[in-house]
Amino acid sequence: MALTRRDVLKWALEASALSAAGTPFRAFGAEAGGDRTADIPYGAAVYLPDLQTDARLGAAISRHCTRVTPVTELKWSSLRPTSGTFDFAPGDAIVGFADGHGMDVHGHTLVWHASLPDWVESITDAGEAERLMREHVATVMARYKKSVRSWDVVNEPIPDAPDGVTDRRDGYWSERLGPRHVRLAFEVAHAVDPAAMLVLNEYDVEFAVERSPAKRAAFRNLVEELLDQGAPVHAIGLQGHLRGGWPIAIDELADFVVDMRRLGLQILVTELDVQDQDLVSPADERDAVIAGQVFDFLSAVSAAGPPHSITTWGISDQYSWVRWAFPRSDGTRNRPLPLDWDFQRKPFMDVIDHFRTLRI
Ligand code: G3I
Secondary structure, eight states: OOOOHHHHHHHHHHHHHHHHTTOOOOOTTOOTTOOGGGOOOEEEEEOHHHHHHOHHHHHHHHHHOSEEEESSTTSHHHHOSBTTBOOOHHHHHHHHHHHHTTOEEEEEEEEESSSOOHHHHTOOOHHHHHHHHHHHHHHHHHHTTTTEEEEEEEEOOSOSSOSSTTOOOOSHHHHHHOTHHHHHHHHHHHHHOTTSEEEEEESSOSBSSTTHHHHHHHHHHHHHHHHHTTOOOOEEEEOOEEETTSOBOHHHHHHHHHHHHHTTOEEEEEEEEEEOTTSOSSHHHHHHHHHHHHHHHHHHHTBTBOOSEEEESOSBGGGOTHHHHSOOTTOOOOOOSSBOTTSOBOHHHHHHHHHHTOOO
């Protein structure tokens, strides 16, 4: 019988009550003895200093996940301290952790308008900027070719509030190379590693309100334009930074995902978490609302079958960017991720497990 949102909310409140009473509860939707080998990969983003200072983090990731995404270590800001040097040590450390635990690494991100060192921003010549992009993509992909089999090649190409479907985000690469920089990045990446999965990654395309419908239309237009030009785009990344107060556009997102699959693209959930600063305060009630929103999002994303993978932007509330980016006015702890501050499981994790084992 198809799972419903009501099932999730009802279960989540029951499970929270049982958990609060210290009574173990069945994981939601877990098929007892199900064949988990067919599960889709679940990953978490990780920041090296957190991994190095808290052994619980590595233990939780190796227990729950089969892939990781470095939060900063494969960005220009970490890799490129000066124009003449690469700092691979942080990236090597995370790749080493993943290799040591039999996990793969999702590369984030080769070309982005943000996290660029000042020395890059100072380059204004288009020819030099193109040479720099080609050098960076070739050097970084070649180094991590064995462990990094998928890359966010271009991150966040659509402006926050597009004024039309052909609108593209301004920023360093647009200003130096124009809109062609997106196609160029994919072509260079494909030439370096023809077997790598190349992803176009975006946020805020999943909601029913605010700027999301316009952003979804502009993102769709860019994808279709790139494919018409023969750009080697293999997948789209739906970051999934869900905003607690914004409803998911379930039907529109499902239609969007079905259309993307029809274009031959894989769907990756790349940065899932829930900004809960405006949600109710009691933890158990908030966890149920969060689980419900994650359910809505993953239901729509799974409309044409399970996504390629699901990655959350961290795994424990204690190590989430949401804490400092969207603190709660009541001073209580944010609860944006599948495990709480003390690495205890929340309904969020069971909703993930449900969609990982979905059989369409
Ligand atoms: O750890 C240092 C700390 O020692 C230092 O005192 C402090 C001040 O300089 O910086 C700390 O590092 C920060 C790092 O996050 C860890 O917290 C960097 O400054 C800060 O720039 C970095 O921000 C990250 C941001 O991307 C830029 O790389 C966020 O954590 C990370 O969550 C965010 O992730 C992005 C994705 O890449 C793209 N999608 C949106 C997502 C959220 O914004």
